[in-house]
Amino acid sequence: MLESKSKKARVRSRNSKFKIRNSKRKSRISNGSASLTTGFEFRIRPNVNLGVDAVIGDWVIIGEPPRGKKPGELETQIGARAVIRSHTVIYSGNVIGDDFQTGHGVLIREENRIGNHVSIGSHTIVEHHVVIGNNVRLHSNVFVPEFSVLEDDCWLGPNVVVTNARYPRSRNVKEQLHGATIKRGAKIGANATLLPGVVVGANALVGAGAVVTRDVPDGAVVVGNPARVVKRVEDIEEYKQ
Amino acid sequence: MLESKSKKARVRSRNSKFKIRNSKRKSRISNGSASLTTGFEFRIRPNVNLGVDAVIGDWVIIGEPPRGKKPGELETQIGARAVIRSHTVIYSGNVIGDDFQTGHGVLIREENRIGNHVSIGSHTIVEHHVVIGNNVRLHSNVFVPEFSVLEDDCWLGPNVVVTNARYPRSRNVKEQLHGATIKRGAKIGANATLLPGVVVGANALVGAGAVVTRDVPDGAVVVGNPARVVKRVEDIEEYKQ
Amino acid sequence: MLESKSKKARVRSRNSKFKIRNSKRKSRISNGSASLTTGFEFRIRPNVNLGVDAVIGDWVIIGEPPRGKKPGELETQIGARAVIRSHTVIYSGNVIGDDFQTGHGVLIREENRIGNHVSIGSHTIVEHHVVIGNNVRLHSNVFVPEFSVLEDDCWLGPNVVVTNARYPRSRNVKEQLHGATIKRGAKIGANATLLPGVVVGANALVGAGAVVTRDVPDGAVVVGNPARVVKRVEDIEEYKQ
Numbered sequence A, B, C: 001m002l003e004s005k006s007k008k009a010r011v012r013s014r015n016s017k018f019k020i021r022n023s024k025r026k027s028r029i030s031n032g033s034a035s036l037t038t039g040f041e042f043r044i045r046p047n048v049n050l051g052v053d054a055v056i057g058d059w060v061i062i063g064e065p066p067r068g069k070k071p072g073e074l075e076t077q078i079g080a081r082a083v084i085r086s087h088t089v090i091y092s093g094n095v096i097g098d099d100f101q102t103g104h105g106v107l108i109r110e111e112n113r114i115g116n117h118v119s120i121g122s123h124t125i126v127e128h129h130v131v132i133g134n135n136v137r138l139h140s141n142v143f144v145p146e147f148s149v150l151e152d153d154c155w156l157g158p159n160v161v162v163t164n165a166r167y168p169r170s171r172n173v174k175e176q177l178h179g180a181t182i183k184r185g186a187k188i189g190a191n192a193t194l195l196p197g198v199v200v201g202a203n204a205l206v207g208a209g210a211v212v213t214r215d216v217p218d219g220a221v222v223v224g225n226p227a228r229v230v231k232r233v234e235d236i237e238e239y240k241q
Helices: none
Strands: A008-013 A016-020 A027-030 A037-038 A049-051 A054-056 A059-062 A076-078 A090-091 A220-221 A230-231 B007-011 B015-023 B029-032 B035-039 B049-050 B055-057 B061-066 B075-078 B089-091 B221-222 B230-231 C008-013 C015-019 C027-030 C035-036 C049-050 C052-058 C062-066 C075-080 C089-091 C220-223 C228-232
Touching: A049 A059, A059 A076, A076 A090, A230 C062, A230 C075, B061 B075, B075 B089, C062 C075, C075 C089
Parallel strands: A008 A049, A037 A054, A049 A076, A059 A090, B007 B049, B035 B055, B049 B075, B061 B089, C008 C049, C035 C052, C049 C075, C062 C089
Antiparallel strands: A008 A016, A027 A037, A220 A230, B007 B015, B029 B035, B221 B230, C008 C015, C027 C035, C220 C228
């Protein structure tokens, strides 16, 4: 376990191992091929595999075990050039690609699969068993529950809320959790709400504040509560190729 | 005051007293009948009465005095088996039951009354003088203002916003704050908004994204902005007994 | 750089300089004309100019450099009597007036101009290049994006979301960012959403949960999704002079 307080601690990278000594300043350690830049008060639990050239802020936890697991029991992988900003918590069992970055105060629960070039904004929460593709942007204060699927190139604006339980606290609710699917290139406007199990089609645009209760066709623009199709993305000048 | 940095610190539990020594690892201390598991950087202010078998994460504050009060002036009680996850702040003057748990980065202001088996999700804010019954679940990113009443068994989904000021910044706004009441067993869908003073009836279901401007009858299902009754909970197969 | 861990650290105030020694308790330092009260684990980066009588909580960062800037490259000014509560992050290049206060876990990005007597609630995010007048109150969980303008005396309720990108991920989106303007004395109800570039008129009132897609006239009351004018503020008894 890497503890910033320990006199010597190791963080394993794919190419190298670093020893961190307790430091009064932000530390930057390099062995030629790779570097690690950190605050000086953070936690990296055992069995965390960090790619090269990572930056880790203060008061961050990486590799936190979920309930019933021991520290290090699940491996945590984060690719090259990760930037994990202050006050962020990432549980164990995640497999995260290269060029990952988080804002401040992000929470990522266990056992998600996250692609390359993904950016997760400040204060956003990603629950467990979520699949996120490449080049996905989650803005600030977003909530993504377990079993959601976010395909490549999709974009979720600030305070978007995705859900997965149509009948909370009903019988068998756990067996009936049904995450939303956001298809490739879809964009979800600020403070929109997606109901459980809805599919937002490829390149669709959900308006800010919309409440999406039914599937959205590929390339459709929907707005309102409940959300209704008002036009096509290809009719918007700014999205024309 | 228990400070994780102090060489020796005491936390009083109902059954026992623990001394905590500065530790480089998560510490688990037991005296046979009770245990305390902690991160190694947190604050417990004076006059905090923690039940047995508590778990306290890193960068947590418990017993923070509200404005105008001194540390320890108001007693803080938290029952047995509490789990307080990292980055959470709990003010003084709270009386909280057994089996309480918080997610990460939760804020609970002063002088609330909270029952047994309550779970408050990550990043949620509970203001002051709130009454929360037994077996209540607040999900992530919820906001509950002062003078709200949440009865037993109710459930608030992610990003639910409860309000209490109908006319912000009007004359006498402080005297006219009027919290919402969520009756026993009611369920509030994700990102719904409750206006000041509304009463959501027992076992009612408020749809995700709804804006509740009037009282909701017992057992009603409401959706939309403004929310309107669309059916009865007993008509939903999943809620039949 | 002031590091709470360093044996001696200085924080520059407009009237005085303090030395902070590592302390096991909250520290309060006074030189007669001014005082500084702090937790004992926080970061103040170089070139932060704090006014007199500041209070800084634990696990706070002030003066964090934005991408591409070095620590201290941009000056950070915060006026007299600031209260910065725990887990808050304030970037460099901000110019903030007197009597500023934040809740817990606030994020304020770089290069904003913020007036006197401004209060920013817990978990709220203010992005960069925002202009905020005097006597403005942002409640909890609010999101304010870059290029927004919040005039004197305006009020944003909990979970309000302001936006600035009408067509996210379109061509030239960065050049077309267009923040909202909230005019003097306007009040935005809880969980309302403002679309990019809208102007909310002076003293207008936006209802809780409203989705504001068009400009709101001075003194109008709007509700719904999309928001529509339902009455005038001067028709509301509580706002009569």
